[in-house]
Amino acid sequence: MNDHLNTVITALQTRFEAQPGQFRGDPRVTLSPEHILEAAKTLREEFGFEYLSDLTAVDYWPEMSPRFHVVYQFSSFQHNCRLEVRVPISGEQPAVPTISQVYWSANWPERELYDMFGIHIEGHPDLRRILMPHDWEGHPLRKDYPLGYEEVQFTFNEDEIMVHKVHPQE
Amino acid sequence: MGIEQKLGNMGVITARLEDVINWGRTGAMWPMLFGLACCAIEMMASQASSYDMSRFGMELMRPSPRQSDLMIVAGRVSRKMAPVLRLLYDQMPDPKWVVAMGDCASCGGVFNNYAILQGVDEVVPVDVYVAGCPPRPEALIHGMMTLHQKIKQEKLTRWA
Numbered sequence: 001m002n003d004h005l006n007t008v009i010t011a012l013q014t015r016f017e018a019q020p021g022q023f024r025g026d027p028r029v030t031l032s033p034e035h036i037l038e039a040a041k042t043l044r045e046e047f048g049f050e051y052l053s054d055l056t057a058v059d060y061w062p063e064m065s066p067r068f069h070v071v072y073q074f075s076s077f078q079h080n081c082r083l084e085v086r087v088p089i090s091g092e093q094p095a096v097p098t099i100s101q102v103y104w105s106a107n108w109p110e111r112e113l114y115d116m117f118g119i120h121i122e123g124h125p126d127l128r129r130i131l132m133p134h135d136w137e138g139h140p141l142r143k144d145y146p147l148g149y150e151e152v153q154f155t156f157n158e159d160e161i162m163v164h165k166v167h168p169q170e
Numbered sequence: 171m172g173i174e175q176k177l178g179n180m181g182v183i184t185a186r187l188e189d190v191i192n193w194g195r196t197g198a199m200w201p202m203l204f205g206l207a208c209c210a211i212e213m214m215a216s217q218a219s220s221y222d223m224s225r226f227g228m229e230l231m232r233p234s235p236r237q238s239d240l241m242i243v244a245g246r247v248s249r250k251m252a253p254v255l256r257l258l259y260d261q262m263p264d265p266k267w268v269v270a271m272g273d274c275a276s277c278g279g280v281f282n283n284y285a286i287l288q289g290v291d292e293v294v295p296v297d298v299y300v301a302g303c304p305p306r307p308e309a310l311i312h313g314m315m316t317l318h319q320k321i322k323q324e325k326l327t328r329w330a
Contacts, residue, residue, distance in 0.1 A: 131250070131285070132249065132250070132284070132285075133249055133250055136249075138284075140284045140285070145284070147283070148282045148283060149278075149282050149283050149284055149286075149288060150278070150282060150288050152282065
């Protein structure tokens with residue numbers, strides 16, 4: 001592992017109660033949501049992680065609790081290394097502070113988190129849906145959201161399905 | 171003695187009005203550039219030289235809906251794009267026709283999910299559905315010819 005990364009992970013452990021880990025040789029760190037903003041500032045200003053390459057989330061319902069893991073991928077050009085930071089948050093009223101004031105490129109990924117998972121981003125300057133229409137109900141990438149959209153029409157059930165199909169007026 | 175006896179010399183033919191109008195409409199139908207996804211490539215291929223669509227009068231594809239009379243919806247339509255599609259359809263002047271090209275425009279194709287419109291006939295009335303993923307240029311041209319046959323059967327009483 002990179003020496004710089006070792007320094008970074010030790011610093012995060014002492015200052016922000018981070019749990020280190022690794023996945024297939026890639027280093028990762030788990031933080032709690034109240035520390036993520038300070039940790040992001042530290043990573044950017046002190047340790048030279050100038051690039052937030054990804055901001056996404058995973059839904060582990062119903063196997064794991066807390067349900068959502070927000071994943072931040074930081075990478076540093078100066079030191080040539082990458083670090084993944086995971087923030088587990090629970091399913092009731094999921095919320096995480098915004099890091100868009102530190103990393104400007106987090107603006108739209110955080111909107112995508114809100115749209116797809118329903119994770120409320122505290123302090124976000126423009127929190128609204130980004131992929132789905134603005135009046136859509138539901139958060140599509142949650143595991144309890146239905147996978148398909150309509151029942152597939154075969155010959156044996158085509159009559160039942162055609163009864164319910166809506167056609168637009170000309 | 172009617173006009174029919176003189177027809178050979180005078181260079182005049184008589185026909186029904188609706189036949190002439192329908193023939194005129196099929197002869198020079200201008201499609202609107204509405205290639206959304208992969209089917210657009212096949213639409214371009216059928217417009218290009220080997221499978222020429224300009225021999226059917228579709229010499230130019232108009233990007234403006236105000237100047238076109240056929241909308242070939244080529245590709246999958248997402249839910250976010252659906253109101254835009256309807257707006258462009260409303261901006262086209264009558265007479266207008268819609269061809270749903272490909273599986274995604276006809277029925278949602280392989281995408282049975284929250285993001286893709288399950289068939290463009292959820293928002294616009296479709297005249298011809300062309301199946302295929304993507305349909306070969308020959309299939310699209312067959313769709314065009316089917317549309318021409320459909321137009322030639324239109325009645326004066328419907329649009330007079």
